[in-house]
Amino acid sequence: MSPNNFAAVLPVAQGTITVGPVAYPTLPPGGVILRNTIVAFNPVDWKIARGGNRPIEYPAILGYSYGGVVEAVDEAVSRVKKGDYVFTQNPKAGGFQRFSAADAKFVGKVDEKSVDDAAAVVLNxxxxxxxxxxxxxxxxxxxxxxxxxxxxxxxxxxxxxxxxxxxxxxxxxxxxxxxxxxxxxxxxxxxxxxxxxxxxxxxxxxxxxxxxxxxxxxxxxxxxxxxxxxxxxxxxxxxxxxxxxxxxxxxxxxxxxxxxxxxxxxxxxxPGALAASDPSFDEWVFVKYIPEAVAAGTLKSVPLELVHGGLGAVDEALRKLEKGVSAQKLILYPWEDAPKDEL
Structure with missing residues (x-):
């Protein structure tokens, strides 16, 4: 039986984000399922949520850069295995939930202490x-x-x-x-x-x-x-x-x-231009550059600012980002508001 999944969902363009139960993700070919432990906020999130000016399917679960623990891996994937800590910049989004699916070519492996930093920097x-x-x-x-x-x-x-x-x-x-x-x-x-x-x-x-x-x-x-x-x-x-x-x-x-x-x-x-023009370079970014540079401290985010409240605080974080932030990167822990018996 699959675990319960919850998400911060944007029901329609320019709608109100609400938190509720959603389906546990299906393992895609060449993909992984993650237990999301961190999601980093990017301007694209609030621009879509507030402007509704990008062609996406609704209801939508935003959140393009995030990280966590691998729950399941397609048999064709060798880059990561179940139990690995990883980060992703998912072109299909899906970070604003507890469990998500991602294409393994957009996933990189890190150690546990580097997950937050890697997830915070990957899109930029x-x-x-x-x-x-x-x-x-x-x-x-x-x-x-x-x-x-x-x-x-x-x-x-x-x-x-x-x-x-x-x-x-x-x-x-x-x-x-x-x-x-x-x-x-x-x-x-x-x-x-x-x-x-x-x-x-x-x-x-x-x-x-x-x-x-x-x-x-x-x-x-x-x-x-x-x-x-x-x-x-x-x-x-x-x-x-x-x-x-x-x-x-x-x-x-x-x-x-x-x-x-x-x-x-x-x-x-x-990011899409990079993936299309030079896939081998993009692979280097996920497999070598970000994991090694973050671990070595040669690639650092501006200071991380945790928005407390779990998925229930997604809208608050988007509003803060829309007003403008400088010298900080907003992040959120999707499980922070989960009942103790689900942790």
Whole structure:
């Protein structure tokens, strides 16, 4: 008899999330079933929940990056076994429940103490790597030490965001000199990720642009914020350079921001782009890079912030994320509100 499963369910687009019993997942071909112990929140979760602007099937169980213990494994899977601690970035979501199914190619094995950290970083690590692969950048040759400097500069706008922090670390490990931005309150945090310089983005836009220009020119540019003001600043900085350059972004193009002729702004669902363009690289991310770099401490999330209340607190966490968080990553333990006899 299968265990009882509960989930935080979004019944319809822009509906109210409710917690209740759901079916225990079916083991998919080439897949695994997990007992979810942690789910990490990402902007895509609240954007779907509040905006309803992505084609998904309802009722829906969101939660794209999470981790836990393997409960069952398809016979074709050799990467993990029952009882292993794993993390996943599941394209089909499903993290906001106690048990879930996932494709094993999007699962990585870690030790118990690394599950939270690996689950917290996986979606954003695959985001920056997806952009880096498209740009043809060098990749880290080792998970514990950085490549020798390649003499190239990278701009990462928004270094205190979860995505920006991981972008800095990955690019530094790949041998790039990284210039980033943050508020003064988060300057030490971003510097700790080994950004060579951190510009105060709370200054007037002209001052931010001037400071970033001073540290350039840049060989690679990644906008982890991608709001209209951030896009305008990046466009002005890169537009002043000679030669063409791509601005890799994560949000739709703002209608009211003029992009200079030498700048091409590219937006994709970068994890999906990585899986489609270079499956072997993506396998390296799950099997080697994230497990080893997290264990070695060379890949770190911004501080984790636990939202208490188990599945019943999913809506609270989404609202907090929608309002905006900086220098922290929201996580939740799906079993925290479970009856003691089910633990």
């Amino acid at each position: 690590v695959r985001t920056i790597i997806g952009a880096a692969v498209e740009a043809g950048l060098d990749r880290p040759k080792d998970t514990k030490t950085a490549n020798p400097s390649n003499g190239k500069k990278a701009l990462v706008y928004g270094g205190s965001s979860s995505l920006g922090a991981l972008a800095i670390q990955y690019l530094v490990q790949a041998g790039y000199t990284v210039i980033s931005t943050s508020s003064p309150a988060n300057h030490a945090l971003v510097s700790g990720f080994k950004a060579a310089a951190v510009v105060d983005h709370t200054q007037a836009a002209d001052a931010v642009i001037a400071a970033l220009k001073q540290h350039g020119p840049y060989d690679f540019a990644f906008d982890a914020i991608s709001t209209p003001p951030a896009t305008a600043i990046n466009a002005a900085v890169l537009g002043a350079q000679s030669g063409d350059i791509v601005l890799y972004s994560v949000g739709p193009p703002p209608a009211d921001v003029e992009i200079p002729k030498n700048v091409t702004r590219v937006v994709k669902a970068w």
